[in-house]
Amino acid sequence: MTTVIRFSSLGDIVLAGAVTGQLGEVSFRTLPRYADLARRLPGVARVLGPDDAPVGGRVIDLHNNLRSRQYRADMRVARQDWRRRARVWFKGPPADAVVTRYARAAGVVPGPPPWLPPVGRGARLVLAPGAAHATKRWPYWRELARLWDGPVTAIGGPGEEAIVAELGGVAEAGFERTLEAMQGGAVLVAGDTGLLHLGAAVGLPVVGIFGPTTSTDGFFHYTTGAVAVELPLSCRPCSRFGGTSCPVGDHACLRGLSAERVLAAARSLA
Ligand code: SF4
Incomplete structure (x- = not known):
């Protein structure tokens, strides 16, 4: 089973749905307040809190911050923080889209929305x-x-x-x-x-x-x-x-x- 790590926030976890559905069966490590959302994402079979033991298998870190780097990972997302700062300061080209960076880290082609059960x-x-x-x-x-x-x-x-x-x-x-x-x-x-x-x-x-x-x-x-x-x-x-x-x-x-x-x-x- 692949484990995906993304602790927050709402929008970032929603966008992770573009890759969870492309990875087979997934466990998703997140903060407790996002557990209900995470377990609805495509492919997610299990939700882990920050303190839960690892389940083994491949680990993809879609957060790549101090907290997430405490966990072993086979791949971490490229945050492109400097490129994003330079965009604000110098109006340079934008960083890659979040979904593109997630998909690159996961080694998959992103799936299109809807990533949650569609509403009427x-x-x-x-x-x-x-x-x-x-x-x-x-x-x-x-x-x-x-x-x-x-x-x-x-x-x-x-x-x-x-x-x-x-x-x-x-x-x-x-x-x-x-x-x-x-x-x-x-x-x-x-x-x-x-x-x-x-x-x-x-x-x-x-x-x-x-x-x-x-x-x-x-x-x-x-x-x-x-x-x-x-x-x-x-x-x-x-x-x-x-x-x-x-x-x-x-x-x-x-x-x-x-x-x-x-x-x-x-x-x-x-
Ligand atoms: S008007 Fe320009 S400087 Fe002011 S908040 Fe909007 S983008 Fe920023």
């Missing part, structure tokens, strides 16, 4: 308005919800209760409830967050709203059923993950993306 499709607009970093927060979620000609719901995590409730959802509902909320979705709209990848993984068309990061910076690699909405500003990307405030002060990367523009993208996929 319907007419509902599913919004994921939250983001851990302030510069990734798009300001026009309420306008988008008002413009959608049909039912709307929202999903999110801790700290996002107010905006999610305002948009008709329940924040921090847990993994199961989040999947339930996606049932009947026509399209999911999210920022550059793990929920964007979760939506694609369950077979929903997705619209990604990109500001301080870009769609070419590694996480948004979908070739069908996905649209990236973003502006060609010379300051982008200004960060690998987002920040607390806009370095140039106007947050034009997201303020310049109107609700109408995102709506058009959503309608094109619904």
Whole structure:
């Protein structure tokens, strides 16, 4: 049995589904809070916590940080940290997509989504308005919800209760409830967050709203059923993950993306 190591976060573990399904029977070592997600990935027969004993066989480390390097591994993913930093500092070429790097480490051709059991499709607009970093927060979620000609719901995590409730959802509902909320979705709209990848993984068309990061910076690699909405500003990307405030002060990367523009993208996929 092959063991895959990836401790966090939501989006990275979802994207690991592109390789777990190509490796035969897999054990997946992750943090307890991601165990429910990991055991649903294709090919995963067993989930290991950080303290569980190794099961033997080949080990592929898709995290390659201090913690994961404590475990024996036959192959570790290339993080390309310097290339990703140089992209922000000097606006050089982007690093390879996450899925490409995972597949290279695992020695497989990545499988296309869905990587999780697909949800039933319907007419509902599913919004994921939250983001851990302030510069990734798009300001026009309420306008988008008002413009959608049909039912709307929202999903999110801790700290996002107010905006999610305002948009008709329940924040921090847990993994199961989040999947339930996606049932009947026509399209999911999210920022550059793990929920964007979760939506694609369950077979929903997705619209990604990109500001301080870009769609070419590694996480948004979908070739069908996905649209990236973003502006060609010379300051982008200004960060690998987002920040607390806009370095140039106007947050034009997201303020310049109107609700109408995102709506058009959503309608094109619904
Ligand atoms: S406007 Fe430019 S500098 Fe400001 S957050 Fe967006 S990408 Fe970064």
